[in-house]
Amino acid sequence: MFVCSAFVAHAQETKPIKGFVAISLERELFVDYVPAKRNQPTLVLINGLTYSTRQWDSFVEPLIKKGIGILRYDPVGQGQTLLKYAPMTQVVPVKNQVEDLKTLLKALNIPAPYNLGGLSYGGGIAAEFAAADPELINALILMAPFTQPLEQTDKWIKSQIWATRNIFPYNKISDDDLYDHFLHQIVYLTYPQAEPIVLENPFKLEATFRLVQGIRKARPIDNTQLLPAKSVHLMIARQDQYIETKVLDDYWNAVPPSARASRLYVNNSEHKMVEAVPNFTAAWVYEILKGNAKLYEGRDFEGYPFEGEVRSGQDQIKVGRE
Known part of the structure; x- marks a missing residue:
């Protein structure tokens, strides 16, 4: 591993980077960056809650072969960055993760507008980034994203707070x-x-x-009016064990029609679709990145990974097969 300072000339800006990159005098983030081939776009990937850069391996391989630039990194609290600064004893606010990513992109001289791809927790970070700086976004690829607190968990915790208040009325600890x-x-x-x-x-x-503590109050669903035109590509796993389809459909319905690009339902996939059906997921993302016009009309699609096909009405798109 090596350290690439954000405060020196970027002599290695066209070369791969796998190591720590300084985003301030006090902080570095672990980065795995493969620059794009000539005239190809770059995809910035934001980890799921329990992810590190490693879990994207099968997903990024076919994209890199096509010349797509790939930036993977471990935010604060994840992967190699976690090991460098462990233990974590304080909340990691979402806004800090957003600012860190913005600084990292500048440090690596990756030009805006950006193509952001985030899974679950990372989807929540990507959505908050886009709402804060919509002018910096080209494509916002949200894979089973965090859009609001999980209702069942939220209700259970609030019931425990209610019970605590009734059993221990003089307890001075705040509800928060x-x-x-x-x-x-x-x-x-x-x-x-x-x-x-x-x-x-x-x-x-x-x-x-x-990390959960830092995102639990975030509600990307409330910030959808700020998203840029034709930017939102929502990917929903039909067999998601964590987030109900209705929750993500509610998010899509909150996105202004002008900001909707595509909604894909991925059949035969669980929550972590980039591991469950990596070739299919990568192929769909490639269609987004290459600008397939059908994926920018706000349409709904059904994806069939083991058939290598996506359908919308009478239209069929052949993509990667698992």
Whole structure:
């Protein structure tokens, strides 16, 4: 690994980077960057909640072969960046993640407007980035994104706060702190079983809680009016075990028609579609990046990964097959 300073000339701007890049005098982020071939776009990928750059491997391979530039990185609290600064003992606010990404893109001299792709937690970060700086966005590719707090979890935590107030009426802890207390319990009790990867090192489970803590108040669904025209490409896994289809349909309905580009329902895929059906997902993203006009009309599509086909009405698009 090596460190590339953001404060020196970018002599390596056209060369791959795999190492730490300084975004301030105090902070570096781990980066895996493959520059685009001539006249090809660059895709910026934002990790899912329990991800690091590694989990994108199968997804990015076919895109890199086509000459697409790929920027993967580990934000604060994830992957190699987590290991560099562990342990995480403070909340990681969404707005900090957005600002870090903006600074990183400038440090690497990647020109705007950007193509952002985010999975789950990363989709929430991408949506907040786009709402904050819509002029910097070309394509906003949201894969099963976080759009609002999960209703079931939110209701359970609020019921526990209500019970605590009734049982211990003189408890001086704020509702906000109680919420984090019960959220911490949920992460520690359920995530190791649902997402065993949180146990891959001694710091990841607590870091995951700090990331959840930092995004729990975010509501990208409330900021959709700020999104740029023809930018939103929503990808929904039909067998998503974490986010109900209705939640993501509600998000799409909140997006102004002028900002809608495409909505794809991915059949036979669970939440982490870039691992479940990586070739198909990559092929669809490639269609977005190359500017397939059908994907910029605000249309709905049904995707069939094992047939290598996407359908919308009478139209069929042949893409990568699993």
